[in-house]
Structures are given as structure tokens and as C-alpha cells.
Amino acid sequence: MFTVRGIVTALAATASLFSTSVHAEFQTRQLRKPDVHARQVEAAKRWSNSHVRRSTGVQNITFSNPKASEFFVNGSAIPEVDFDVGPSWSGLLPISGNKNETRQLFFWFFPPGPGGSLDDLIFWTNGGPGCSSMEGFLQENGPFSWAVGEAKPTPNEFSWTNLSSVLWVEQPVGTGFSQGKPNINNEDDLAAQLVGFLQQFLIVFPEMKTKKLYLTGESYAGTYVPYIANYIYTHPGVVDLNLQGILISDPSLSWKWCKKKSRCRLRPQVENVFSFNQSFMAELDATAAKVLSHCQGNPLSRQRMDVWDTIFNAALIVNPAFNIYRIFDTFPVLWDVLGFPGSFPQAQTPLYFNRTDVKKAIHAPLDVNWAECSDINVFPKGDQSLPPAFTVLPNVIEKNNRTVIVHGLADFILIAEGTRIVIQNMTWGGLQGFQTPIANDSFIVDGVGALGTIHTERGLTYFEVELSGHMVPQFSPKAAFQIMQYLMGFRSTP
Numbered sequence: 478m479f480t481v482r483g484i485v486t487a488l489a490a491t492a493s494l495f496s497t498s499v500h501a502e503f504q505t506r507q508l509r510k511p512d513v514h515a516r517q518v519e520a521a522k523r524w525s526n527s528h529v530r531r532s533t534g535v536q537n538i539t540f541s542n543p544k545a546s547e548f549f550v551n552g553s554a555i556p557e558v559d560f561d562v563g564p565s566w567s568g569l570l571p572i573s574g575n576k577n578e579t580r581q582l583f584f585w586f587f588p589p590g591p592g593g594s595l596d597d598l599i600f601w602t603n604g605g606p607g608c609s610s611m612e613g614f615l616q617e618n619g620p621f622s623w624a625v626g627e628a629k630p631t632p633n634e635f636s637w638t639n640l641s642s643v644l645w646v647e648q649p650v651g652t653g654f655s656q657g658k659p660n661i662n663n664e665d666d667l668a669a670q671l672v673g674f675l676q677q678f679l680i681v682f683p684e685m686k687t688k689k690l691y692l693t694g695e696s697y698a699g700t701y702v703p704y705i706a707n708y709i710y711t712h713p714g715v716v717d718l719n720l721q722g723i724l725i726s727d728p729s730l731s732w733k734w735c736k737k738k739s740r741c742r743l744r745p746q747v748e749n750v751f752s753f754n755q756s757f758m759a760e761l762d763a764t765a766a767k768v769l770s771h772c773q774g775n776p777l778s779r780q781r782m783d784v785w786d787t788i789f790n791a792a793l794i795v796n797p798a799f800n801i802y803r804i805f806d807t808f809p810v811l812w813d814v815l816g817f818p819g820s821f822p823q824a825q826t827p828l829y830f831n832r833t834d835v836k837k838a839i840h841a842p843l844d845v846n847w848a849e850c851s852d853i854n855v856f857p858k859g860d861q862s863l864p865p866a867f868t869v870l871p872n873v874i875e876k877n878n879r880t881v882i883v884h885g886l887a888d889f890i891l892i893a894e895g896t897r898i899v900i901q902n903m904t905w906g907g908l909q910g911f912q913t914p915i916a917n918d919s920f921i922v923d924g925v926g927a928l929g930t931i932h933t934e935r936g937l938t939y940f941e942v943e944l945s946g947h948m949v950p951q952f953s954p955k956a957a958f959q960i961m962q963y964l965m966g967f968r969s970t971p
């Protein structure tokens with residue numbers, strides 16, 4: 478095995494064959510392993526050194542409804558987690574108060590950590606449709622993390638529980654541990670069931686009533702979240718929470734634009750990562766099919782799929798470990814306790830949430846074969862709603878204090894350029910699109926520097942995050958944390 482030191486020694490040995498001055502130059506470039514490590518530790522420290530708002534409230538939530546105790550999770554008894562994650566509550570709650578209600582959603586609720594606010598509540602959902610929010614919990618923004626390639630769970634320094642209470646919900650019905658038969662036809666049905674669940678949640682956990690609410694999610698949740706927000710705004714008083722804003726990351730927002738506009742490409746610096754050969758690059762240029770992308774297009778659009786497939790196939794030729802969720806990935810394919818290491822097939826057993834001890838610890842039904850993404854259609858007849866950018870999103874932006882759209886620049890399943898185009902085609906606050914250009918290097922992450930772009934107009938803030946794949950809280954947790962601070966009003970500028 479090569480060590481840095483070994484290579485440098487070899488270089489130095491070669492150098493000694495040359496003149497003294499060349500030798501001296503090699504000497505000064507020598508890097509010992511401890512030096513490399515020291516630099517890396519220093520860089521990691523700069524990341525850790527967040528200017529996090531610390532609240533002074535007593536971080537102690539107790540629930541007056543005795544039923545809440547049935548959901549209590551012992552934070553020292555979570556399988557494989559060798560530290561105390563603190564108190565939390567999880568289990569199934571129905572989507573309505575009907576005595577005969579058969580549909581239930583699974584949730585995991587955490588109160589704020591020591592620095593977090595007691596006045597707020599973050600709701601998180603993954604997308605799919607039909608993918609579990611336990612993925613977000615365990616691998617993106619939860620209090621502990623067991624991410625792809627990690628040997629065991631570790632505390633998550635950038636847990637969103639450092640900001641406030643967080644509620645992860647497996648929804649809609651048909652997802653993860655949730656119970657009952659899916660029967661929704663569109664996003665309004667989905668919103669009605671989720672709001673029904675929230676009403677039941679507030680009966681068991683009444684101390685969470687009137688909190689400021691932030692709805693957040695990723696990917697197909699870019700469709701769920703605006704519709705849920707719109708449902709709450711158009712049914713005033715339907716749930717005793719104060720909706721303030723939403724965050725959607727690498728979102729599904731639209732579909733038609735790819736058919737009409739033919740430009741949707743990754744940034745040039747990112748395209749280099751594909752390592753396409755020159756003849757293929759020339760071919761792409763010539764056919765103007767530098768139109769990479771799934772982007773925001775209709776899944777049935779042949780034109781779009783052809784180009785996306787061409788690129789995907791070419792990427793796989795040189796890199797069979799190519800991951801559509803993060804274009805940088807190469808061999809080896811890393812192990813994943815949720816069985817979903819990027820876009821590769823991996824037959825891992827047991828899946829963490831399919832373990833009986835885990836199910837018992839979190840009050841999950843023992844008879845469910847948990848999988849990260851459901852193999853049934855959670856919209857049995859398809860999702861009949863139109864994409865939110867043409868429908869509810871403008872209204873939601875106008876009602877929210879702050880609205881945040883985020884996109885990772887190393888995502889290939891949905892491409893940032895597509896999100897830009899959708900924003901430019903959307904009309905909100907009386908005008909279409911952003912009126913001024915998005916400046917490069919405008920997203921400054923504390924302690925890091927420029928890490929992408931941001932742009933705000935008429936209540937909508939759009940962030941692009943360099944080096945992040947599809948799951949921004951997973952791949953750029955510090956950036957995601959700072960973006961949440963902005964959404965929640967914990968910082969005045971993005």
C-alpha cells in the first residue's frame with residue numbers, strides 16, 4: 478500500500494540524483510502523514526466552528542397528555558448507537574380522529590438540543606413518491622447519523638435538532654412503517670391526510686401547539702411541501718401551528734420546460750467530472766444534445782429521456798459506479814444500512830429499520846418489511862396534481878415569511894439549471910422570474926467562504942450548493958444548517 482510518506486520518500490530519493498537545488502525543493506515539499514492529518518483536522522474545525530444562535534430557554538419538554546409516554550423512546554437504548562441521543566417520541570398515529578380509521582403514519586419527534594429554540598417546529602419529509610423520511614433522519618439531518626460507508630452511528634454535529642424541535646414523518650400512506658391502504662389521487666388528498674395526522678399529533682403532544690412551523694423536504698417533496706403549505710394557507714385554523722416558511726431541496730417543481738427549451742446542462746466545471754472522451758464531447762456539442770437531463774421534465778418526454786439516457790450510459794461506460802445522486806462517486810460502492818447506496822443495487826441485510834430490535838425501540842410495527850422506498854404506488858392511480866410551480870407555489874411564496882429553494886450542483890437526477898429555468902418561468906409577487914442575474918460565488922458559508930450562489934427576490938431565496946449531490950443536508954450539512962438558520966429567521970442574511 479502506498480503511503481504519502483512512501484511516495485514522498487521515493488520522490489526525494491529520485492531528487493537526490495539531481496542537483497542540490499532540486500533536492501532542496503523536494504525537501505521543502507515533503508509532507509509527513511501527521512502534517513496531512515493536521516491540515517485536515519484544521520479544515521474540519523473551520524467547518525465545525527458555526528456561529529449558531531444559542532437560545533437560553535430551558536431545553537426540557539414534558540408532555541401533559543399521559544398518552545405521550547406510550548411513544549417515549551429511551552435515547553440510551555437505540556440499537557448500535559453507543560451514546561445517549563436524548564429523549565424522543567415515535568410511533569404510529571392515525572390520519573383522522575375517526576374511531577374506525579385504518580390509516581396511520583409513522584413519525585419520530587425530537588425536542589430541541591441544548592442550543593435549539595423551543596418556539597419552532599421543523600417538519601421533514603423525503604420524496605419518492607413513497608420514500609421514507611427515516612432516510613433523512615438517519616443520513617441527512619437527524620441527531621445521529623449512520624450514513625453510507627460509516628461503520629456505526631455517530632452524533633450528527635449539524636443535526637437540525639440543534640435549531641429546534643424536528644418531526645420526521647413517513648408519508649403518504651404506503652411509505653415505510655405507515656399503515657393502511659393508499660387511496661390518494663393528488664397532492665390535495667396527500668395534504669389533507671398529513672394535516673389530519675398533525676391534528677392527531679397535537680392531541681397527544683399539545684405542548685407543540687402554536688409553534689412556528691417550517692415545512693421542509695427534498696426531491697419529490699418539492700411537490701408535496703408546496704401543496705401541504707397551500708392546504709394550510711387555504712384552510713385557516715385547520716391545524717394549530719403557525720406556518721412561517723418552507724424549504725425544498727433538489728425539488729420536483731415542474732415538467733414541461735424541457736420539451737420547449739432545449740438548454741439544460743450541468744455547469745462546465747462539473748461536466749469535467751464525467752471524464753467523457755473527446756469524440757463523445759464533440760458529438761454532444763455537435764448535436765446540441767448538451768441538453769443533459771432529467772431536470773424538471775415530464776418523465777414521459779422522449780426527447781428529454783433520450784439525452785439524459787445518452788449521458789447516463791456514457792457515464793456508466795467509464796464509471797460503472799456512477800451515482801445519479803452525486804456525480805463524483807466512483808468505486809468502491811459503499812455499504813449502506815438502508816440498502817440504498819446512491820443509485821446502485823445493493824442487497825444488504827438486515828436493513829437497519831427492518832431489524833426487530835430497532836422496530837421495538839421506536840414503537841414501529843414488527844410485521845412491516847421496511848424498505849427505504851416503497852414498491853407499491855402511494856398514488857394508486859398516479860399523482861393527478863399539476864406541478865407546483867404552475868399552481869400553488871406562487872401563492873405559498875406570497876404567504877410565507879421566507880421561502881427557500883436549494884439545489885446541489887453535483888446532482889444528476891435533477892439538475893440545478895432546470896430549477897433556474899423553472900424559477901424564471903414562474904410568476905410570483907406580480908412579476909415573472911428573478912429580475913436581476915444570479916451572481917457567482919454569492920453563497921458564503923460561515924468559516925468556509927463561497928460555496929455556491931444565492932439570490933433573493935420577493936420572498937423567494939434560491940441557493941445552489943457546490944460539491945453537493947441530491948441530498949444537500951447529507952452532502953453539505955453545514956451549508957444546509959446555515960440555510961435553515963436563514964429560513965427560520967435565526968440570521969437575517971442568507
Ligand SMILES: *[C@@H]1O[C@H](CO)[C@@H](O)[C@H](O)[C@H]1NC(C)=O
Nearest residue numbers: 534535536537538539540564
Ligand atoms: C424537566 O421539567 C420537569 C417538570 O417541569 C422537571 O421536573 C425536571 O426536573 C426538568 N428536567 C430537566 C433536565 O430540566
Ligand SMILES: *[C@@H]1O[C@H](CO)[C@@H](O)[C@H](O)[C@H]1NC(C)=O
Nearest residue numbers: 549550551552553554555561
Ligand atoms: C434506557 O436504556 C438504558 C440502557 O439499556 C437503561 O440502562 C435505562 O434504564 C433505560 N431507561 C429507561 C427510563 O428505561
Ligand SMILES: *[C@@H]1O[C@H](CO)[C@@H](O)[C@H](O)[C@H]1NC(C)=O
Nearest residue numbers: 573574575576577578579580
Ligand atoms: C368510518 O366512520 C366514518 C364516520 O365516523 C364514516 O364516514 C366512514 O365511512 C367510515 N369508514 C369506514 C372505512 O368504515
Ligand SMILES: *[C@@H]1O[C@H](CO)[C@@H](O)[C@H](O)[C@H]1NC(C)=O
Nearest residue numbers: 527529590591592634635639
Ligand atoms: C449541535 O449540538 C451539539 C451538542 O450540543 C454540539 O456539539 C454541536 O456543535 C452543535 N452543532 C452546531 C452546528 O451548532
Ligand SMILES: *[C@@H]1O[C@H](CO)[C@@H](O)[C@H](O)[C@H]1NC(C)=O
Nearest residue numbers: 731733734735737738867902
Ligand atoms: C411556464 O409556465 C406556464 C404556466 O405559468 C406553463 O404553462 C408552461 O408550461 C411553462 N413553460 C415552461 C417552458 O416550463
Ligand SMILES: *[C@@H]1O[C@H](CO)[C@@H](O)[C@H](O)[C@H]1NC(C)=O
Nearest residue numbers: 754755756757790791792794
Ligand atoms: C467515447 O465515448 C463514447 C460514449 O461513451 C463511446 O461510445 C466510445 O466508444 C468512446 N470512444 C473511445 C475511443 O473510447
Ligand SMILES: *[C@@H]1O[C@H](CO)[C@@H](O)[C@H](O)[C@H]1NC(C)=O
Nearest residue numbers: 825826827828831846847848
Ligand atoms: C425484512 O425482514 C423480514 C423479516 O425478517 C424479511 O423477510 C425481509 O426479507 C426483510 N426485508 C429486507 C428488504 O431485508
Ligand SMILES: *[C@@H]1O[C@H](CO)[C@@H](O)[C@H](O)[C@H]1NC(C)=O
Nearest residue numbers: 744745746914915916917918
Ligand atoms: C458564472 O460562472 C459561470 C460558470 O463558470 C460562467 O459561465 C459565467 O460567465 C459566470 N458569470 C459571471 C457573471 O461571471
Ligand SMILES: *[C@@H]1O[C@H](CO)[C@@H](O)[C@H](O)[C@H]1NC(C)=O
Nearest residue numbers: 689721878879964965966967
Ligand atoms: C414572520 O412574520 C411575522 C409578521 O411579520 C413575524 O411576527 C414573524 O416573527 C416572522 N417570522 C419569521 C421566522 O421571520
